[in-house]
Amino acid sequence: MxxxxxxxxxxxxxxxxxxxxxxxxxxxxxxxxxxxxxxxxxxxxxxxxxxxxxxxxxxxxxDLFVPSKTSTEPSTQLSGAPTYLDNANKFRMKYDPSEESVSKQSQVNQAILCPHCSVPLGIPATRPIKVMCPSCMQESTFYN
Known part of the structure; x- marks a missing residue:
């Protein structure tokens, strides 16, 4: 054989x-x-x-298809710019009933995707803003 x-x-x-x-x-x-x-x-x-x-x-x-590690499409988004989501109200976490948490939740008026793990995050409109993703624990700073 x-x-x-x-x-x-x-x-x-x-x-x-x-x-x-x-x-x-x-x-x-x-x-x-x-x-x-x-x-x-x-x-x-x-x-x-x-x-x-x-x-x-x-x-x-x-029928070989191996995706490349780099995208061939030009990036339409600025470097460091967040990916915005519609309906930021869906991303207000309501698991912490403390007054501090409620005041932070009321400031959320934008929703973005974490640039590291693509988890949706609710954030206020203040810039620059430093955000720690609760999912991947990576810190990102957004300037726009």
Whole structure:
């Protein structure tokens, strides 16, 4: 039984075959970007490995789609400018009934997305403003 060299190392394929579904999905995405092979190609190689151990090299012209890490579209937003959301009233947190919290909630008249994790944040209109995201704990300063 001859094994033809695959574009993904056998150790990677064997590690993928032992993972549960969610971990396998994440790892296949990583391997796809690392080796420049489509996820469909990886799935074919995994099924070939599990059905008999023979992994054939897939054609190079498969439906390969590997998203680039940099966007090719020009940025329409200024650097450091927040992404504004409509209806800032939805982003007033009401879990703290203290007077200080109520006064802060009444100042919220804008809603933006955290530039680090894209969580919606309710903020006042004062600028510059330093905001600590409660989700990712990253601090951002907005000047406009």
């Amino acid at each position: 001859g094994v033809i060299m695959a574009s993904i190392p056998m150790a990677e394929l064997q590690a993928l075959s032992k993972m549960d579904d969610y971990d396998k999905m994440l790892a296949m995405d990583r391997v796809s970007r690392q080796y420049g092979v489509s996820v469909a190609n990886i799935e074919k190689q995994l099924s070939a490995l599990s059905s008999g151990g023979i992994v054939q090299e897939m054609p190079a012209n498969d």
